[in-house]
Amino acid sequence: MARTKRTSPVKPPLRGRIARIALRTVIGFVALSLFFVILYRFVPVPVTLTMLFDGNGITKDWTSLSDIDPNMPRAAIAAEDSKFCQHHGFDADAISKAIRFNEKGGRIRGGSTISQQTAKNVFLWQGGGYVRKAFEAWFTLLIEALWGKERIMEVYLNVAETGIGTYGVEAGAIRYFNHGADRLTPAEAGRLAAILPLPKKRAAIAPKGFTRRYGNIIARRIGVVRREGLDSCLK
Template identity: 75%
Template sequence: MNAPSAFTAKRRSRWISIPIKIVLGFVALSIFMVVVYRFVPPPVTWTMLLDLNGITKDWTSLDDIDPDMARAAIAGEDGKFCSHHGFDVDAIAKAAIHNASGGRIRGGSTISQQTAKNVFLFQGGGFVRKGLEAWFTVLIEAIWGKKRIMEVYLNVAETGIGTYGVQAGAIRYFHHGAGKLSRPEAGRIAAVLPLPKKRAAVAPSGFTRRYGNTIAARIGVVQRDGLDSCLR
């Protein structure tokens, strides 16, 4: 009686240990990747690999990108970027209420969350992906810090069809690098970020034009109120 019981207990223990090892392996691998990307530019993302339009990108350090581009991203995407720890609870709650009432779907993701998704994950995926996104957001906030998060975001975000990063976007739309962006140009690129395949930063019309102008006007507010203080 004892022998079969001991065998059963051993087999049960083995089956329990397998998922534990998988989880621990994932945790170790994810931390390792985040540490590596703290110093090394992410070479490619799943979004890029799955883009049938090809990949045009040109990694550019944050110091070589006009500061107004980061301010435009904050103005358009995440006004509390420098004050939150990865998640804007108020924005998430407001987005949930808005989406429940119908109409155009609104997101509540911060720049940190978008960066985590863009670098390590894939588009879509529901609750599983959102859970993984939250995990990687916590990691990059703890290991990278705000300046690195913004730098990576501005280099991997899709800025047009087959175009990634603000340097490639600036060259595509305005025929000069991201270091020479004017406020209206930075505002236009920021306006494109939510729907890069449907919006164009050159001669934008309708909502894109209005939104780009609004963001450009907010850039001065971001600077004046120190909403970009974590990047200085």
């Protein structure tokens, strides 16, 4: 009786296997990112990578936007993103100006919106790089579509670093002014907004030099934000 020759199953080409793995990875990433974005639409963000890698510990106290004095979101808009209520996550003019400014050398200026900063702070890591910027853009699109402006501002004001080991404007207000964020004066809100870019190097108590001048400028701009309705998407 003749033996039948057993043949091994034909393996798919390497290129095909790589393509399938890549597709599964992309689908998994999209599903996971959608899950967390939808979750954080309703649930306070418990911790971020920035907090986890902060060797100074974590002091924070989640506070709803309705319990934060309107001076604070107005100060954030005045300092960080005057078109917050008009754009859909990206400010092309600000990005273009930042690129031209940075080409001259010296102190680096960012062109990120509050939405972009929120996406970075919640889902990603600090620092630059095109890879992180690409992820940042993806998460910015998601939170703009699924959260809306009020939630974006609420999350931003709760996860932003406001001092050494201090996160959120509630913890920052208590740290610097000995009271909650529910009764911030324009001057206090301006000082908190002024230290946001460099919270480890700037202080809201008796600020000096640039921080003092910048805080005063922001405090004056708060009135402009209110009068011109630049915070209309938060009402």
